[in-house]
Amino acid sequence: MAELQEELKEKIIEQLSLEDVEVSEIGNDDPLFGDGLGLDSIDALELIVLLEKDYGIKLKDPKEGKAIFESINVMADYISKNRTK
Amino acid sequence: MEQQYYITSFCSIKNNKISKNGELLYSDDNSDSIKDFAKGIYKFLELKYPKFHKMDELCKLSFLASEVLLSDQLEVSEDTALVLANRASSLDTDRKHQDTIKDRENYFPSPAVFVYTLPNIMMGEISIRHQLKSENAFFVKKAFDAKFLTTYSRVLLDTNKASNVICGWVDLDNDKYDVFLAFISRNGEKLLSKEQLNNFYKS
Amino acid sequence: MKKAYLVADNIISPLGFSTEANLENLRANNTGINRVDNKTIYEEPFYGAVINNDLLSSSLEIVSNNVEYSKLEKMMLLSISKLLSENPSLDIKKSGIIISTTKGNINALCSNSETKAYLGSIAETIKDYFDLDSEPIVLSNACISGGLALAIAKRMIQTGEYEDMIVVGGDLLSEFTLSGFFSFQAVSPAPCKPFCKNRTGISLGEAAAVAWLSSNPKNVKGKAIQITGDASANDANHISGPSRTGEGLFISISKALKEAGINNTQIDFITAHGTATPFNDEMEAIAFNRAGLQNVPVNSLKGYYGHTLGASALIESIIARHCLMNDEIFASLGFEELGVSQPINIIKKNESKSLRRVLKTASGFGGCNVALVIEKVSL
Incomplete structure (x- = not known):
């Protein structure tokens, strides 16, 4: 799980162009949206693509994303349970 | 009588250089890419604006030029219009979006790319940064057209649609770029004319 | 002018x-x-x-x-x-x-x-x-x-x-x-x-x-239709998400009405952008309410044409011209029950209605908005 968490942090920084953020600065329980990393609606859509492209998870309802992308912990947990690749 | 307007400042990014009012600010002949060149300018200007890194290269260039253009203004009126033009529209990013949909087996269009497939997005970025709640218009032309930019800037000021206008040319195509912005206002020293705008563009 | x-x-x-x-x-x-x-x-x-x-x-x-x-x-x-x-x-x-x-x-x-x-x-x-x-x-x-x-x-x-x-x-x-x-x-x-x-x-x-x-x-052949007011304004808020306050659209409408020399009680009908995304329609309803236009009959023609991007606001303005000439308004196709948080007066069926002024609005990516006042005038 720790490996997946680190992998996710790297991917998020890369995919969402968070140039000024380091992997070590993202806590596993930090909120990704709102005050946390300051992600916005396009970032949320981009994370939906990331789920599908890298882990083969297609959300039935994009609104599910809100709960899944709460933090690295929640995201990693969801991916490990639902991944198809 | 024709109302008189003025060009109060201008900024160019071309040939690995960024300059303001004809004076060189920064040059970099070593960058391998426009992305790195733009990042160099960002660092040189000591900007702290995380959104910058999310922009496509076209937006980065126009954003940086607007930063320099407006750097000596304490407060920019929210009634400042943006009138930009170029030749290649957003083709640089259009090609990237097209790449994500050419393969049926690997079909993952990216929202963060798609949103930049409209050339007026750069005016959105500049408006957000400086809180400009005014007129925007994006035109496509074969080449820099001082006559048209002068005419339309005049029209906006004559019809009281805005109190100032930032007009210019921001083109990016196959790693070739050409950026020029000018600030047009109702007061100043250099009279606005198509000849004057053209001279500044060429300087 | x-x-x-x-x-x-x-x-x-x-x-x-x-x-x-x-x-x-x-x-x-x-x-x-x-x-x-x-x-x-x-x-x-x-x-x-x-x-x-x-x-x-x-x-x-x-x-x-x-x-x-x-x-x-x-x-x-x-x-x-x-x-x-x-x-x-x-x-x-x-x-x-x-x-x-x-x-x-x-x-x-x-x-x-x-x-x-x-x-x-x-x-x-x-x-x-x-x-x-x-x-x-x-x-x-x-x-x-x-x-x-x-x-x-x-x-x-x-x-x-x-x-x-x-x-x-x-x-x-x-x-x-x-x-x-x-x-x-x-x-x-x-x-x-x-x-x-x-x-x-x-x-x-x-x-x-x-x-x-x-x-x-x-x-001018037949009835004279003039664009008497227009304005465009950026939200200065987000490059893809519509403003939650309808700021740019509100500014556009206010300025267009001002140029036309009219107030919000003098608009007979609005032909809105109405893309049917959750956020766009909500933003428009907020802007119309801020402008005091919540009771004016409004439609979106997207239910007939879909979103035709660079053609859409032009087509909708052309239809508005003919609505003014013919004194008729068209139902907002696809509408069943209001789904925005602010009250607006959606046109549910075609009607004959004496019209003098139409407000056309549109909003788009990049935070851009435009409003036009299109008016039946005498020459």
């Missing part, structure tokens, strides 16, 4: 190749949106409003035998040709021309002739076809392009740059745009339902249209 009258127009859409044919379909509440199962556009079936290629090609043969034009160019050439043939007094060579398009011939990106993908190629095609001395102006300003082009044409007439302006708008329903809107999770799995509680996103469409604006009252 000179006045800008809307004096003639044409629409090429799935609802017909003349403005009159389009109006007949609106009167019958027919939609151009269908289930499209066409792998040259998209791998999966989807709902959208597409122009029949064969019908278009056979119509264009009337004016040209040249088969080298793209579909969009055919649509635009046909639209302009019809306008010119119906209005012999219009001299296109002396007119200013604005082409409004968001993506032009973007399909050319996946062909061997990428040069067509440059938006300027359409201007060149139109210049060559009509043997013009100068190249038309191309405006590409996201989903407000068609409305902004009308505003710009009006301003250029007001300041005397031109006596006559021709605004041409058009966009295709392409895989390029559709795939992008899918990635935004914004495409509806059924025909779109603007402002409705059950709305599930946009339907895309394709169309071209043309409007002739003139300062010369002699060009």
Whole structure:
């Protein structure tokens, strides 16, 4: 799980162009949206693509994303349970 | 009588250089890419604006030029219009979006790319940064057209649609770029004319 | 300042190749949106409003035998040709021309002739076809392009740059745009339902249209329709998400009303943007309420045409002109029950109604907004 968490942090920084953020600065329980990393609606859509492209998870309802992308912990947990690749 | 307007400042990014009012600010002949060149300018200007890194290269260039253009203004009126033009529209990013949909087996269009497939997005970025709640218009032309930019800037000021206008040319195509912005206002020293705008563009 | 009258127009859409044919379909509440199962556009079936290629090609043969034009160019050439043939007094060579398009011939990106993908190629095609001395102006300003082009044409007439302006708008329903809107999770799995509680996103469409604006009252045939106010403003908030306060749209409406010299009680009907995405429609409802326009009858024509991007606000303004001339308003197709947080007065069925002033609004990516006051005037 720790490996997946680190992998996710790297991917998020890369995919969402968070140039000024380091992997070590993202806590596993930090909120990704709102005050946390300051992600916005396009970032949320981009994370939906990331789920599908890298882990083969297609959300039935994009609104599910809100709960899944709460933090690295929640995201990693969801991916490990639902991944198809 | 024709109302008189003025060009109060201008900024160019071309040939690995960024300059303001004809004076060189920064040059970099070593960058391998426009992305790195733009990042160099960002660092040189000591900007702290995380959104910058999310922009496509076209937006980065126009954003940086607007930063320099407006750097000596304490407060920019929210009634400042943006009138930009170029030749290649957003083709640089259009090609990237097209790449994500050419393969049926690997079909993952990216929202963060798609949103930049409209050339007026750069005016959105500049408006957000400086809180400009005014007129925007994006035109496509074969080449820099001082006559048209002068005419339309005049029209906006004559019809009281805005109190100032930032007009210019921001083109990016196959790693070739050409950026020029000018600030047009109702007061100043250099009279606005198509000849004057053209001279500044060429300087 | 000179006045800008809307004096003639044409629409090429799935609802017909003349403005009159389009109006007949609106009167019958027919939609151009269908289930499209066409792998040259998209791998999966989807709902959208597409122009029949064969019908278009056979119509264009009337004016040209040249088969080298793209579909969009055919649509635009046909639209302009019809306008010119119906209005012999219009001299296109002396007119200013604005082409409004968001993506032009973007399909050319996946062909061997990428040069067509440059938006300027359409201007060149139109210049060559009509043997013009100068190249038309191309405006590409996201989903407000068609409305902004009308505003710009009006301003250029007001300041005397031109006596006559021709605004041409058009966009295709392409895989390029559709795939992008899918990635935004914004495409509806059924025909779109603007402002409705059950709305599930946009339907895309394709169309071209043309409007002739003139300062010369002699060009006015029938009732005189003038653009009396216009404004555009950026939200300065987000590049894709509509403002939660409707800021830019509110500013646009306020300024347009001010220029027209009227207050919010003098608008008889609003033809809104109404894309049927959750956030767009909500934003519009908020802006209309801020402007005190919540009781004015309002519709969106997206349920008939889908979102035709660079053509949409132009088509909606053309329809508004005819609504003013005919004193009629059309139902907002697809609407069942109000699905925005602020009250607005959606038009549920076609009606005859005495009209003097229409407000046209549009909003788009990049935070842009535009408002036009279109008015029936006496000469």
